[in-house]
Amino acid sequence: QVQLVESGGGLVQAGGSLRLSCEASGRTFSSRAMGWFRQAPGKEREFVARISRNGGTIYYADAVKGRFTISRDNAKNTVYLQMNSLKPEDTAVYYCAAQPPYTVGSSIPTAYDYWGQGTQVTVSS
Numbered sequence: 001q002v003q004l005v006e007s008g009g010g011l012v013q014a015g016g017s018l019r020l021s022c023e024a025s026g027r028t029f030s031s032r033a034m035g036w037f038r039q040a041p042g043k044e045r046e047f048v049a050r051i052s053r054n055g056g057t058i059y060y061a062d063a064v065k066g067r068f069t070i071s072r073d074n075a076k077n078t079v080y081l082q083m084n085s086l087k088p089e090d091t092a093v094y095y096c097a098a099q100p101p102y103t104v105g106s107s108i109p110t111a112y113d114y115w116g117q118g119t120q121v122t123v124s125s
Contacts (some may be wrong), residue, residue: 001116002026005097012086016123020081022096024115030054030074031101035112036081037041038092038121044061047107049081057105064090086123093118 008020020036035050049060049070058070067080079096097112099105106112 001026002062002098004098004114004116005019006096006116006119008105009121011122014086016082016086016125017053018121020119022079024077026102033099033105034072034079035097036070036094037093037097037109041095048104050107052105065123088123088125092121094121
């Protein structure tokens with residue numbers, strides 16, 4: 001069993017920055033690819049970024065490329081999402097998620113077996 005706890009969300013003006021953190025419980029963190037997703041009101045959950053087990057492979061959604069940075073610290077069981085140059089359209093609940101151990105990285109939500117509770121990010125114009 002893995003518990004994921006996100007933090008760092010909040011209200012920020014357009015152009016501002018936020019850093020999200022997601023701490024995982026248990027001993028399997030370093031064996032799992034991790035991802036960030038978001039869901040805006042009335043919309044489906046969408047992929048934001050993902051990172052491989054050792055951090056060597058990273059992918060971003062086109063909408064956040066060049067503005068967001070995903071990273072991880074396996075010693076701290078934590079994955080991060082640094083969000084810069086935020087836009088009102090980035091407003092959503094942000095979720096971190098973990099894939100099963102030693103599986104191929106994916107941007108599809110159904111490939112992830114554990115999810116955090118979500119943290120709200122609101123960007124005002």
